[in-house]
Amino acid sequence: MNEFMLDSAFAGVTISLLTYMIGMALKKKFHSGILNPLLLSIAVTIVLLLSAGVDYDTYNEGAKYLSWLLTPATVCLAIPLYEQLELLKKNWAAVAAGIVSGVLTSLATVFVLALLFGLNHQEYVTLLPKSITTAIGMGVSEELGGYVTITVAVIVITGVLGNILGELVCRIFGIKEPIAKGLALGTSAHAIGTAKAMELGEIEGAMSSLSIAVAGVITVVGASIFANLL
Numbered sequence: 001m002n003e004f005m006l007d008s009a010f011a012g013v014t015i016s017l018l019t020y021m022i023g024m025a026l027k028k029k030f031h032s033g034i035l036n037p038l039l040l041s042i043a044v045t046i047v048l049l050l051s052a053g054v055d056y057d058t059y060n061e062g063a064k065y066l067s068w069l070l071t072p073a074t075v076c077l078a079i080p081l082y083e084q085l086e087l088l089k090k091n092w093a094a095v096a097a098g099i100v101s102g103v104l105t106s107l108a109t110v111f112v113l114a115l116l117f118g119l120n121h122q123e124y125v126t127l128l129p130k131s132i133t134t135a136i137g138m139g140v141s142e143e144l145g146g147y148v149t150i151t152v153a154v155i156v157i158t159g160v161l162g163n164i165l166g167e168l169v170c171r172i173f174g175i176k177e178p179i180a181k182g183l184a185l186g187t188s189a190h191a192i193g194t195a196k197a198m199e200l201g202e203i204e205g206a207m208s209s210l211s212i213a214v215a216g217v218i219t220v221v222g223a224s225i226f227a228n229l230l
Contacts, residue, residue: 012059020040078209131155182203182208
């Protein structure tokens, strides 16, 4: 199976896309937040690779092309933001306060939990960029001396959890304002949360798209400061 994966340039991409499509079909049929397409895709792909005895490096030789689409896909999130530009101008103060408070809460939470669980400095800085998009988070983790591969995994898990639980949390706390929902999802769960925000509405998607970029920049600065606390 390893030889087949190596000989086929797009085997990894094909497996990734097929498992994601299966996840999409299941979510559409059963309408359950647990059946998150990304989560299912990850789980099914892992099972397939383990069953076939294919190592990650071999799989990634064909799947790496998907990673190339990450940056342009993130840039494309500016389109819904442009369409809601007037709304942003009217509520810029609330938007700024929401994003800043979200970033500070994320960093402070990691700091407190690191103290409680006795994490060392390298483990601590690995978790600091957990709520920003992978493209930025990897750079932050590497610069601070963290484990980049673990950072990527944590970022994905954070996004998936935000995608699954975000709408439920908003419902529990009575958050009905579209701007607030979008900011919450984008600031806490980056691009994967933004995918959920776009399902909720145009305004939610636009505000979430804005949060990804702004929260990323603030986290770069904030993580550098928080990294010195432990």
